[in-house]
Amino acid sequence: MHRLFVTSSGTEIGKTWVMRCLIAGLRAKGLSIRALKPVISGWDDNAPADTDTAHILEALDTPISGSAIDVVSPWRFSAALSPDMAARREDRAIDFEALLAFCRGAGRSEEDVLLIEGVGGVMVPLDDRNTVLDWMAALGHPAILVVGSYLGTISHTLTAHAALRANGISVPLLVVNDTGDSPVPLDETKDVLARFIQDSEIITLGRQRDGLVDPRDAERLVAPLI
Numbered sequence: 001m002h003r004l005f006v007t008s009s010g011t012e013i014g015k016t017w018v019m020r021c022l023i024a025g026l027r028a029k030g031l032s033i034r035a036l037k038p039v040i041s042g043w044d045d046n047a048p049a050d051t052d053t054a055h056i057l058e059a060l061d062t063p064i065s066g067s068a069i070d071v072v073s074p075w076r077f078s079a080a081l082s083p084d085m086a087a088r089r090e091d092r093a094i095d096f097e098a099l100l101a102f103c104r105g106a107g108r109s110e111e112d113v114l115l116i117e118g119v120g121g122v123m124v125p126l127d128d129r130n131t132v133l134d135w136m137a138a139l140g141h142p143a144i145l146v147v148g149s150y151l152g153t154i155s156h157t158l159t160a161h162a163a164l165r166a167n168g169i170s171v172p173l174l175v176v177n178d179t180g181d182s183p184v185p186l187d188e189t190k191d192v193l194a195r196f197i198q199d200s201e202i203i204t205l206g207r208q209r210d211g212l213v214d215p216r217d218a219e220r221l222v223a224p225l226i
């Protein structure tokens with residue numbers, strides 16, 4: 001089984017969109033996929049269809065139901081905050097060892113590929129001691145780093161990439177997702193990043209408008225991975 005962890009330099013950058021593209025590209029190759037977003041904040045039981053979890057289920061052609069949501073996102077919190085703060089609002093806490101056991105168990109399933117989407121950026125706290133980076137380092141899966149094209153992204157991207165590599169996490173793919181409001185052209189941002197990052201394939205994704213995955217984008221993302 002191929003195991004990959006999708007992370008980001010920050011929140012609202014486009015991790016779930018990249019997950020959808022990856023699922024489409026992998027399925028086009030005839031591969032079976034298990035896709036998870038184990039931890040999610042900003043959850044609304046009254047509007048599950050508007051969530052990242054639902055978008056992942058839709059990409060898998062899995063009907064949205066309570067049981068399906070539990071399989072993809074067992075740790076759900078109402079407040080749109082970092083998981084540690086969101087959990088505290090509910091007098092709860094993420095059991096870090098249970099989170100690792102859940103992900104490792106998924107990695108032993110029969111699908112060809114396991115995709116795990118993180119929450120927020122690389123250094124977002126999960127509890128009082130552990131961050132998303134600690135989660136990734138404990139699992140040891142290669143990471144797909146998703147970043148934006150906004151002004152300031154170069155520093156954020158290089159910092160996130162350096163943190164991953166310093167913790168022994170390989171980054172086979174870096175995706176620069178067009179955030180639509182940058183004064184710097186997308187390709188120029190890619191060229192600058194490529195001068196500093198030689199051990200990752202760097203791919204740009206144009207502005208997504210209609211909610212439909214372009215098969216060409218899906219194929220480009222999957223090519224360096226499988």
